[in-house]
Amino acid sequence: MSAALSVEGLTTSLRIDGVWRDAVRDVSFELARGETLALVGESGCGKSLTAMTVMGLLPAGVGRLSAGRIVIDGVETSGLAEAQLEKVRGDAIGMIFQEPMTSLNPVLTVGFQIAESLIQHRGLSRRQARERARELMELVRIPAAAQRLDSYPHQFSGGMRQRVMIALAIACEPKVLIADEPTTALDVTVQAQVLDLLGSLQRDKGLGVLLITHNLGVVATNAQRVMVMYGGDVVESGEVGAFFANPRHPYSRALLAAMPRVDRPTADLSPIPGQVPTLADMPEGCRFQSRCPLREEACARRPPLTPLRDDPRHLTRCVVTAREAS
Amino acid sequence: MIAYLAKRLLLAAPTLLAVLTLVFVLVRIVPGDPAFVILGDQATPQALAELRGRLGLDQPLWRQYAAFMSDVLTGDFGRSLVTNRPVMTDVLAVLPYTIELTIASLIIGVVFGVPLGVWAARSRDGFADWVARIVSLAGLSFPAFVSGIMMLIAFAIHFRWFPVISKGVPLTDPVERLRSLALPALNLGLIMVAYLTRVTRSGMLKAMSEDYVRTARAKGMPTTIVIWRHGFRNVLIPIVTVIGLYLGVLIGNSVLTEIVFNRPGLGKLIIGALEKRDYTMLQGLMVIYAFIIVVVNLLTDLAYGLVDPRVKTT
Amino acid sequence: MSATASPARRNAFFGRATRSPALMIGVILVAICIVMALFAPWLAPYDPDEQDVINKLAGPSREHWLGTDSFGRDTLSRIIWGARVSLFVGFVATLAGVVVGAAVGVVSGYFGGWVDRVISGANDVLMSFPQIIMGIILVAVLGPSLFNLILAIAITAVPAFVRIARGSTLAMKERDFVDACRALGFSNMRTMFAHVAPNIMDELVVMASLWLATAIRTEATLSFIGLGAPPPTATWGGIVREGFDNLLDAPLLSIFPSIAILLVMIGLNLVGDGLRDATDPRAPT
Numbered sequence: 001m002s003a004a005l006s007v008e009g010l011t012t013s014l015r016i017d018g019v020w021r022d023a024v025r026d027v028s029f030e031l032a033r034g035e036t037l038a039l040v041g042e043s044g045c046g047k048s049l050t051a052m053t054v055m056g057l058l059p060a061g062v063g064r065l066s067a068g069r070i071v072i073d074g075v076e077t078s079g080l081a082e083a084q085l086e087k088v089r090g091d092a093i094g095m096i097f098q099e100p101m102t103s104l105n106p107v108l109t110v111g112f113q114i115a116e117s118l119i120q121h122r123g124l125s126r127r128q129a130r131e132r133a134r135e136l137m138e139l140v141r142i143p144a145a146a147q148r149l150d151s152y153p154h155q156f157s158g159g160m161r162q163r164v165m166i167a168l169a170i171a172c173e174p175k176v177l178i179a180d181e182p183t184t185a186l187d188v189t190v191q192a193q194v195l196d197l198l199g200s201l202q203r204d205k206g207l208g209v210l211l212i213t214h215n216l217g218v219v220a221t222n223a224q225r226v227m228v229m230y231g232g233d234v235v236e237s238g239e240v241g242a243f244f245a246n247p248r249h250p251y252s253r254a255l256l257a258a259m260p261r262v263d264r265p266t267a268d269l270s271p272i273p274g275q276v277p278t279l280a281d282m283p284e285g286c287r288f289q290s291r292c293p294l295r296e297e298a299c300a301r302r303p304p305l306t307p308l309r310d311d312p313r314h315l316t317r318c319v320v321t322a323r324e325a326s
Numbered sequence: 327m328i329a330y331l332a333k334r335l336l337l338a339a340p341t342l343l344a345v346l347t348l349v350f351v352l353v354r355i356v357p358g359d360p361a362f363v364i365l366g367d368q369a370t371p372q373a374l375a376e377l378r379g380r381l382g383l384d385q386p387l388w389r390q391y392a393a394f395m396s397d398v399l400t401g402d403f404g405r406s407l408v409t410n411r412p413v414m415t416d417v418l419a420v421l422p423y424t425i426e427l428t429i430a431s432l433i434i435g436v437v438f439g440v441p442l443g444v445w446a447a448r449s450r451d452g453f454a455d456w457v458a459r460i461v462s463l464a465g466l467s468f469p470a471f472v473s474g475i476m477m478l479i480a481f482a483i484h485f486r487w488f489p490v491i492s493k494g495v496p497l498t499d500p501v502e503r504l505r506s507l508a509l510p511a512l513n514l515g516l517i518m519v520a521y522l523t524r525v526t527r528s529g530m531l532k533a534m535s536e537d538y539v540r541t542a543r544a545k546g547m548p549t550t551i552v553i554w555r556h557g558f559r560n561v562l563i564p565i566v567t568v569i570g571l572y573l574g575v576l577i578g579n580s581v582l583t584e585i586v587f588n589r590p591g592l593g594k595l596i597i598g599a600l601e602k603r604d605y606t607m608l609q610g611l612m613v614i615y616a617f618i619i620v621v622v623n624l625l626t627d628l629a630y631g632l633v634d635p636r637v638k639t640t
Numbered sequence: 641m642s643a644t645a646s647p648a649r650r651n652a653f654f655g656r657a658t659r660s661p662a663l664m665i666g667v668i669l670v671a672i673c674i675v676m677a678l679f680a681p682w683l684a685p686y687d688p689d690e691q692d693v694i695n696k697l698a699g700p701s702r703e704h705w706l707g708t709d710s711f712g713r714d715t716l717s718r719i720i721w722g723a724r725v726s727l728f729v730g731f732v733a734t735l736a737g738v739v740v741g742a743a744v745g746v747v748s749g750y751f752g753g754w755v756d757r758v759i760s761g762a763n764d765v766l767m768s769f770p771q772i773i774m775g776i777i778l779v780a781v782l783g784p785s786l787f788n789l790i791l792a793i794a795i796t797a798v799p800a801f802v803r804i805a806r807g808s809t810l811a812m813k814e815r816d817f818v819d820a821c822r823a824l825g826f827s828n829m830r831t832m833f834a835h836v837a838p839n840i841m842d843e844l845v846v847m848a849s850l851w852l853a854t855a856i857r858t859e860a861t862l863s864f865i866g867l868g869a870p871p872p873t874a875t876w877g878g879i880v881r882e883g884f885d886n887l888l889d890a891p892l893l894s895i896f897p898s899i900a901i902l903l904v905m906i907g908l909n910l911v912g913d914g915l916r917d918a919t920d921p922r923a924p925t
Binding site for chain 2: 761762764765766768769770771772773776777778780781853857860861864865867877880883884887888891894895898901902905906909910
């Protein structure tokens with residue numbers, strides 16, 4: 001069985017003040033069916049940009065896929081024209097966004113917004129699509145779904161809207177679901193409910209989920225594999241267990257050290273010194289070097305993403321820690 | 327929806343009272359003695375006293391106000407000082423022409439302005455955007471009488487495509503009536519085209535960058551559907567706002583358009599009343615304008631209920 | 641304390657302003673009009689009121705570049721002198737409208753409560769009445785004179801400035817420095833006019849530049865109707881009317897002053913839009 005999503009050497013460029021700069025460099029990964037891959041990093045590290053590139057939603061003239069291959073459910077989408085891409089989006093791949101408050105159209109009923117892609121991709125009649133939308137609303141556990149089909153987004157709470165977003169994204173039973181910070185804007189209790197819902201849908205439907213988050217707690221409880229991004233580079237990737245037990249990249253370590261944990265006094269929290277450099281003054285070589293405690297001469301050249309000798313599925317883009325492990 | 331309607335109607339009542347009060351005050355701020363102003367310095371004291379009596383000017387102010395309000399609210403606008411016909415009769419005779427002109431201009435504004443605005447937003451800084459900029463700049467810059475005269479010279483006098491004087495044509499001759507409506511409506515519509523192009527363009531630019539448009543694109547909706555169903559449906563809200571706001575401007579400019587094209591209507595009536603110092607006619611006309619404004623506001627609120635689901639239920 | 645005066649912001653403003661060709665064209669058009677108004681006695685080839693009885697309604701010629709009107713007066717000279725009336729009425733009426741409107745609006749927004757409700761309620765009613773009709777009625781009621789013309793146009797301008805000043809003051813009140821002023825024990829008057837007013841200047845200036853166009857248009861419109869500055873004063877609207885009354889004999893007589901009006905309108909609109917874009921780079925044009 002082929003992977004739900006396979007990305008190879010994806011490079012995304014943004015035009016800033018008339019100059020094209022690589023904002024995401026050479027990202028490769030495979031997402032199996034039923035698997036959750038977490039994409040982690042600070043804001044501006046390229047997580048969302050990677051997701052938008054996979055979706056083919058880069059704004060024309062501002063962003064472009066400058067290299068790499070994207071294969072969604074066996075169909076190569078990189079290089080497809082917009083009209084062909086539209087057939088894949090919403091069908092084989094769905095996406096939910098961070099802001100449930102603004103991601104739904106305020107002037108259309110939620111029932112119609114869910115039904116719309118079924119009419120578009122599956123050729124369902126309005127009535128059939130409406131019936132299916134009701135089922136989907138029940139599936140995402142919206143109470144009194146039949147009565148709420150004709151409600152408008154403003155009549156829903158944030159958590160309920162995010163459920164609508166999920167129903168909308170999975171309407172055509174996609175193989176891949178990209179969830180971009182799906183719970184960041186929600187209350188903690190609602191967060192857990194939404195993640196729980198995502199997890200059960202994933203098991204039932206064999207969805208491959210690309211979970212974008214900056215919350216390592218969410219990663220630990222919901223993902224099987226994790227990829228850490230910094231400055232547009234994947235700096236570490238591996239199984240969740242191995243990653244949390246022994247993070248290899250200095251940036252991953254810093255991220256974990258900055259995370260509040262119940263088993264540790266908050267006074268031990270150490271914020272990462274310095275700031276993410278802007279695209280224009282990104283250092284040559286390792287992009288983390290300006291903030292890295294382990295920096296050495298070799299960091300001036302771009303380090304390769306190196307598998308660890310003891311765990312070939314665990315990779316780090318750091319010459320120093322890769323050497324340590326071997 | 328019905329509750330919303332009722333609430334709007336209730337809210338319109340105080341506005342109407344306030345506008346009517348404004349009309350009363352405006353007509354009463356004439357410096358000096360209105361009777362004297364009307365009749366001129368040749369008038370005999372008897373004539374002045376008689377006119378004051380007829381206008382109710384010998385009464386205390388509060389009584390004048392009460393009489394004015396009760397007359398207006400019972401539909402009695404008095405009689406013209408010049409023709410002695412009831413003001414209402416003269417107004418109703420020409421009102422259809424003004425309404426016809428205003429609605430035709432509004433339609434022209436919507437038919438040309440809205441698509442131009444959408445088109446301009448789609449090709450930001452491209453050809454369409456420049457057309458939209460020039461059209462809206464022209465619409466905002468032309469005083470109605472200037473554009474009217476230019477159209478008259480070009481299309482009626484030079485090319486002879488349209489009649490120079492669009493006098494009253496009975497509805498039994500619809501072709502001729504439309505022909506005489508064309509230029510005035512185009513002239514008045516130019517302003518609406520300008521406003522609607524602007525608001526549609528900026529509204530579309532804003533809507534197309536909203537998160538829900540991204541959601542629609544993520545669902546794989548074709549570009550045409552994304553633009554019209556997801557983007558444009560939301561722009562209807564500011565479009566309704568602008569139409570409501572600038573219908574007043576349109577009504578104001580209809581006065582000039584009617585003068586230039588020598589068309590019957592409230593505008594010509596108001597100018598005639600000014601020249602002859604027909605104060606009851608003037609007062610009656612202002613009351614009519616006040617009613618029109620209140621009705622326009624009411625219709626705008628209703629339109630909101632149709633285009634914005636958030637209005638109905640909250 | 642005043643955010644408007646920061647040099648960095650000013651520089652950014654001028655940077656954006658000078659890069660906009662539309663704004664520059666607007667400035668040039670308005671400047672031409674101002675020069676015409678200021679130097680009318682030296683620029684005009686004839687006395688604007690001098691009648692040439694044998695040369696009535698003449699077309700353009702070497703003596704009269706833009707022809708003559710029905711009294712044989714030189715159209716070019718009357719257009720140049722007409723710039724004076726238009727600009728004078730426009731500037732004074734807008735200035736009066738800004739000052740009165742801003743004062744009322746700041747008071748309304750600053751105090752809030754019933755003061756605000758009464759003022760903004762009355763203002764909405766005033767604003768709902770079509771501006772041209774209001775102008776016509778006011779001049780008609782007050783009687784035609786230059787002063788009454790200015791007064792009428794100023795009155796129609798007031799509500800727009802009340803609304804914008806009130807809105808900006810309400811927004812300003814949310815910021816800390818009004819509380820700071822109160823905490824320092826400044827009087828309401830001092831807080832309002834020394835600290836709140838300067839901070840809403842940007843918006844008022846942009847609005848005023850757009851309203852200047854409206855005021856001049858209203859002046860021309862009222863002159864066209866015959867409610868402008870009394871004759872024989874040369875006004876653009878008045879000359880258009882002259883031409884309109886003789887449209888079949890001398891169509892050019894109405895065209896030339898119309899072009900003058902148009903160029904000023906275009907100039908002022910370009911300046912207004914340019915200023916708005918320069919003060920708020922995010923505002924879509």
